[in-house]
Amino acid sequence: MPQLSEDSFAVGAPVLRIEEMERLIVERVQPVPGFEAVPLRAAPGRVVAQPIAALRDLPPFDNSAVDGYALRHTDLGAAGGTRLAVADCVMAGHAAARPLGAGEAVRIFTGAPLPKGADTVLMQEDATLDGDVLVVPAGLAPGDNRRRAGEDIAVGGLMFPAGRRLAAADIALAAAQGLTALPVRRRVAVALFSTGDEIVEPGTALPPSGIYDANRYLLLALVEKLGAVPTDLGILPDDPDALAAALREAAAGHDLVITSGGVSTGEADHVRTAVERCGRVVFWRIAIKPGRPVAMGVLAGAGEARAAFVGLPGNPAAAFVTFARVVRPLLLRLAGATPRPLPVVPVRAGFAHRKKPGRREYLRGSLRPGPDGLPEAVVYRLEGAGAITSLTETDGLIEIGDDVIAVAPGDTVGFVSYTEIAG
Template identity: 80%
Template structure:
């Protein structure tokens, strides 16, 4: 399980700012133990356990970057055209029969090895043939259109660093090196359940005063997109004893337990009470809107099992925002990745807004082009934390700084694309 210190999230402030929370996660949460090799076809999204060095130069030999003619730049006249005899033809996968002699050129195709002695390639679009003689115009520079051995990466160079979430491009680079597998950390194991007497499973009858459980499906999809395996524990009612038992059992075989609902200070919000019976609750408010009630701590179960715990708000938009800004860096850290803060694009505000100081606020919105062609952010018609359409009908989060109290049209705000924070 995750190696969590006794003070993993401890901090005295009642409402923790995001800028303070993320360094704590980085410093005090250790990645899960356990490594395994995984085939390239299954490696996308996994976290590299060890750095991988290049086994060979890439490209492995000097080759032509274009279809054209290989030549010796030293043969070219300083001024005007140069005439060279075309003596050979080289295609990809084949080598020239002999070194290139002075005053000669070789017809060459993209990816074909450069003949010994040749150092420059004239693109075929710029070439003119006079029978078997190539007419080379002036202006060609030494090394033009030649790819040198090892210019992409040299043997022994760092190819992929430890902690990297493997991308399709990383897989291509590994394949180009002849690798068939990569060393990765094991997947983080997450237990997930929703809480609330008013929550029922989609597909079942909907009693009056009840709602279908959207949060669990939202959080399951977000968690799996980060490469974790998820155990779906369903829905639990508002009963502190039952919640405590479920949390205790969930520590076995899991690195992280995520719940939604029941973490505010309301009389019927029992998650906080249940967590304090099973483990320790270190943070229960984060200075973020929507989603200020976010509980974080450590659970202790049977046979010494321990797991990190995060309790998210019950409103779907609040659950989304707190997941991508609070749970995501924690989950990536557990996975052994090096989480980077999301890239915040500065854009012009196309709206007015007021807020309290001391907390980061995230409005759901989209980008549009203003009258002058510059991008500007607009907010969704519904700002409430329970509005799921504020997620489906927008492109990202509009970030308003902790100490900002008012936004007027034309001010600069931050925009975080959903693509940046949901995978």
């Protein structure tokens, strides 16, 4: 379980700005304990547990970056037209039969080790042959087309710092070092359920006043994408006793518990009451739209068990936005990943919009070529927090700053790609 107390997130402000919330997460939440070694094929998305240094030079020897001819640059004349005898041929995976002699060149292929004495490679496209003699034009610089041993990474160099989330290229680097497994942190265990008497499981009969549960499936997919292990606890009714019992049980076996729905101020919104029976809600409003009613706190399970808690809004678009801005940094912090804010790309607005100051606002939208061909952000036709197509028919979130009150076409806004949120 993460190292949490009931005041882990406690703050005095009634409404938190996003930067303050992120600072609190970094300062007050510790990563979950536990490490393991996993094979390379299971390592993408996992968080490196300890610094990993290179075991060998990469590349391990000087080699040719192209198909061509290896030679000694000191043999070349300044005016070009230098004639060198072609003495041998070196293929990738094979070594030259002998060192390169003065006035000689060796036919060589990409990746093949340079013969001893060779320091430069002439591309075959630039080569002229006169029988068995290579004619080298002017302009070849010392070391051209040569990959030096260790230029990619030298033995002892840092490959991966602790806290790095491993990507596909990282796995390639580990494999190139001959590694078969990597030390990583334990995956975060996340319990997740939806709340509400109106919420119905897909595949069952839909009553006249019911709606199928979309949020739980959205959140389960997002949690898995971030490398955590989700437990689907289904749908719970609007009953404080049932909610409190479920939260208490979930806290005993998980690092993080996420709910959706039931966190606003309505009479049937019982999640906050249930949390306070088995833990503490430390803040429940963030300066964000959609999704201001977001509860964050700590749950107490059996014995000394503690779990972080986040209660998200019930509208799907609001649940998505608050997952991106609240759950994502918390989940990555619990996983031990190095904190990195979501990349927000400045783009030109292709729309007009007005908002209240003092909160960050997120519109669902896409990037399209403007009249001059440069990309500009356009807003989806439906802005409501319940519109699921505002997520499926767009490419990202358009971010409008806390203190901005109006956006006009041509103004600069931020754009967060959905691939960054789920990656």
